[in-house]
Amino acid sequence: MNLSKPQFGPSSSSSSSSSSSSTHLFAHDVFLSFRGADTRNNFTGHLYRNLVQEGINTFIDNELTRGEDITKELLEVIEGSRISIVVFSANYASSKWCLDELVKIFQSKESKQQIVYPIFYKVDPSEIRHQKGQVGDAIAHLSKYKDNKKAESWKAALTQAATLSGWHISDGGNEANVIDEIVKEISTKIMKCTPLDVATYRVGIESRVEEILKLLNVAEDDPHMIGIWGIGGIGKTTLAKAVYNSISHKFEHSCFLVNVREESFSHEGLVKLQNNFLSKIIERNPPSVTNVDEGIIVLKQKLRKKRVLLVLDDVDRLDQLRKLAGGCDWFGPRSRIIITTRDKKCLRAHTVNTIYEVKELNDEEALKLFNFNAFKGSICTDDFFELATEVIHYAKGIPLVLEVLGSDLCGKDKDDWKDALEYYRRYPNQDIQRTLQRSYEGLEDQIQQVFLHIACFFKGDKQSYVLNALQNPDLNPMYALNVLKEKALIKIEKDNSIWMHDLIESMGKEIVRQESPDEKGRRTRLWLYEDVREILEENEGTDKIKGIVVRRRSWSSRTIWLNSGSFTNLKNLQIFIVDNYVLHGESVDYLPNKLRVFDWMDCSLRSSPTNFNPRELVMLHVRGPCTTPLVDEGFRNMRYLKSVKLRDLDGLTRIPDLSGLTSLQYLELFNCDDLVEVHPSVGRLDKLVVLKLTHCYKLQMFQGRINLKSLETLDLSGCWNLKLFPEIVGDMKSLNRLDLCGTGIEELPCSVGNLTGLKSLSLNSCHNLTNVPSSIFYGLQRLEVLDLQCCYKLGTFPTKSESLPPPPVFTTNLTRLQVRLGHCDRLKEISEFPREIDGLSVPGCGSLERISKLSKILEGKDSKMFGRLNLTNCKRLCDNLARGVEVDKRLFHVAKKRKKMTPSPFAGTKELMGEADKLTSLLTLFFACARSEEFQVEFPACVPIPNWFTCRQDVNWDVNGKVINKEHEFCIEIPQNSNWDNKGLALCIQSCFFEVTHFVYINGIQFDEKFMWNDEVWVHYIPLVTVIRRFSECGMPPPPDMFRVMFRLEESSHVVRKTPLGGSWGVHLIEDLEGEGR
DSSP states (O other), X not given: OOOOOOOOOTTSHHHHTTSOTTSOOOSEEEEEEOOHHHHTTTHHHHHHHHHHHTTOOEXXXXXXXXXXXXXXXXXXXXXXEEEEEEEEXXXXXXXHHHHHHHHHHHHHHHHHOXXXXXXXXXXXXXXXXXXXXXXXXXXXXXXXXSOHHHHHHHHHHHHHHHTSOOEEEOTTOOHHHHHHHHHHHHHHHHHHHSOOOOOSSOTTHHHHHHHHHHHHOTTOSSOEEEEEEOOTTSSHHHHHHHHHHHHGGGSSEEEEEOOHHHHHHSTTHHHHHHHHHHHHHOOSSOOOXXXXXXXXXXXXXXXXXXXEEEEEEEEOOHHHHHHHOOOGGGSOTTOEEEEEESOHHHHHHTTOOOEEEOOOOOHHHHHHHHHHHXXXXXXXXXXXXXXXXXXHHHHTTOHHHXXXXXXXXXXOOHHHHHHHHHHHHHSOXXXXXXXXXXXXXXXXXXXXXXXXXXXXXITTSBHHHHHHHTOBTTBOXXXXXXXXXXXXXXXXXXXXXXXXXXXXXXXXHHHHHTTXXXXXXXXXXXXXXXHHHHHHHTXXXXXXXXXXXXXXXSOOOOOEEOOTTTTTTOTTOOEEEEOSSOEEOSOOSOOOTTOSEEEETTOOOSOOOTTOOOTTOOEEEEESSOOXXXXXXXXXXXXXXXXXXXXXXXXXOEEOOOTTOTTOOEEEEESOTTOOEEOGGGGGOTTOOEEEEESOTTOOOOOSOBOOTTOOEEEOTTOTTOOOOOOBOSOOTTOOEEEOTTOOOOOOOGGGGGOTTOOEEEOTTOTTOOOOBGGGGSSOTTOOEEEOTTOTTOOEESBOOTTSOOOOOOOSOOOOOEEEOTTOTTOOEEOOOSSOOSEEEOTXXXXXXXXXXXXXXXXXXXXXXXXXXXXXXXXXXXXXXXXXXXXXXXXHHHHHHHHHHSOOTTOOOSTTOOHHHHHHHHHHHHHTTOSSXXXXXXXXXXXXXXXXXXXXXEOOBOTTSOBSOOEEEEEEEOOTTOOGGGEEEEEEEEEOSSSEEEEEEETTEEEEEEEEOSSEEEEEEEEHHHHHHHHHHTTOOOOSSEEEEEEEEEEOTTOOOOSOOOEEEEEEEEEOGGGGTO
């Protein structure tokens, strides 16, 4: 966390953000518009006095200071008023001043949703509406002195005013009663329109409000629901209030129902909430319902045609939504319903698909909010800055925590701050704890147990590990994790690990601590080193303890010494996880039989108790140097066991009979040096998904046959002495990865071809492997990677057998296959493969002379290049290919034509072709394959790209061996009206130095990033139609007649290179070679 001190004080811009634009602040509650000569000293005067006595801030024009520009100031006053009361009297329309006021009032009604009430004082509303009688005469008279546009605006304002609901006072009417009624109505309306209190210091609010407003899309006609979701204290209600204040004036009716969760459990519950809602949308004589079902009917009837803004705050159950806002069809057009909740499941069950997740404040926002509370808006001084940063780290961006801790620390000295921070780390602040704990209290009992397990033990672990660890007849961990995600108590990260906010974690741990504040042995879970040491060394455990997890976060020297009675009282211990040399001791008299998870890294036990029989064990993970009688004797009764990992065990010579482990899904043995035998039962475990026996150096054979229908991964890598691969029988379609790297296998059985689901087969560094029969690949139609690197005895690939029938015809769509044969020193030929190879990598194969597919290209029998071909350091093969270009007249014609353009500086006989001629021949061969498929080729070369390229540029060096021109751009012109289907770009890099990365861009879009470390040439052919498709994917139109190709070079920071020989970049526009004389 990198923080700098924010410079702000009470008058700074940061502090001024509390006056947000999202809430319009009115200067006056009421503006009175009237004809002074008619009503100032009677009706309007009495109305003004009563409004003021009621505490209503009312503007009347006799407050204006003489000598000022009354008109301009008056317009501003009208704009700044919440409500306008227009008193129409006999001579109102004869005053252009009054009429201009009226026009401005209705402009404010339109732009600022100002509320307007008309009062018809001893005039007929129809005369105002139709401008008849005295009103009509007055308008006609004034129109003589004003333009028609002004007169029309007066008439429109009068007509609009007369259509509004207001009061009509006739001669002899009771004016006092009407005034009382008006004051009561205005008072009620002001109360309803008063903005909600949001926050004293509004840091981070405005940007989030803007994001929510975009989701609300207030202008859209259809009614719409949106959820605001997040953990407790994150600011959901604050944001909802700010949004409500910013848009409530745009709605016919608005209602903010606070604390729905609490209120629904109070006396009258949801009925009370329904009545509160009705009182907000029906201003005069709202109905009162007596039960929830009646409330649903009445709400649907009253809401259907109204444009309503409704906020339901802190919802935690679906029935609350169904009874307060059952669906969008309850509401009129352009209505908006905002729901704040900690439970996303509630929203989804109510088909609320638009959900805004409230994120934590960033570090800068958090520091500002904390400083405002801790220093009352003053600047954080240097001596407190480091401590303030610690608080920010602790709070992790939760506004409630920042406000509570800031207020708690305000006015205290540095020593008090240090003591408080130390206390917070062990004992959460109770105000924060209560707020966060509400989420926990709303969980079912079994889900609470899963939550506490994660908070105390499993934060940061992979989801798969936690699911296995918590597998229990009494728990459904997958369901529990989903519930905890919906309630924002955990997140599943991209790497599948479980994340929990630090303060949520602390809240869970505090719940466990409160189970027994003074006696650690009576708590259900222990995770602190000091607590576990006390329990195990002093034998102070009880049957209350269900889990012990000790994870050493650093390489400290702290250890816990076991004795014979360390576990004697832990009868109900179910989870025991220890890592990194924490526990020491060679024997104990008792281990709990209720253990479900036994995960002990660097276990030092040399024996297990004779009465140890954990029949409910789900996970057994042990790392030596211990010996394991448990493995030899106890496996028979463990029918729930799902995962076994045994590493570095001494004296383990055999895997015993595992036929009783009917639930086993994962079996791994690593570096068990004494292992020589695997029981045949291992090959018949129906539920086994992963089988890894790696670096078990003495393992020579896998007894029996393998028939594992659920197996997905089989890894026997590093078993040097394993000479025979077990026979495959039955259906093993699930197996997708087979790793035999570094084994002593000499050949594969034909039954490997039965692994029809196999995607990856690795035989890397199998130094004894002499042949790989083509027949085994007939059934491997899904194979994507075949790794045969460093198989030094492999002479040909694949190996043919005369006795085998011809290969079958593949009728399905095959996956693209990548074959890696690098550094196979004896490999001379790659013959025809039973299926198409998309990528072939043979770097360092110095003996390689022939690749069947390339020979067919030379012979004109094939024209499709490999998708990727790496021939680095294959000099003998490349020499043969270059000579073949000369022999093939079709290609030789093209090469000869090109060489006329640039005579070779290395002219010689055909038998001793110069390097430049060889490069031209190889490029010609590969360009002959340029069609509609893109491909990449690498091959050895130490001379620059030839001059016959469309564009080329040398990479230049200075005398100190530094690159001068690290980038260069080429412009490739495309002839107009040409057929792009027959064209492509060949991007080419020739490198003569080590450890350099090249980047290639076309019209600003990166197409390649190529690391090169040897004397070689790399070619990437891209059809123009492919380039255009890539542009389209990036939202770019195709260029009209030119491509801009840029090369850029980056040297490695630890570059080690030869004496600089240069290097070059080039781009060649390739057209169909039929047009070049083929």
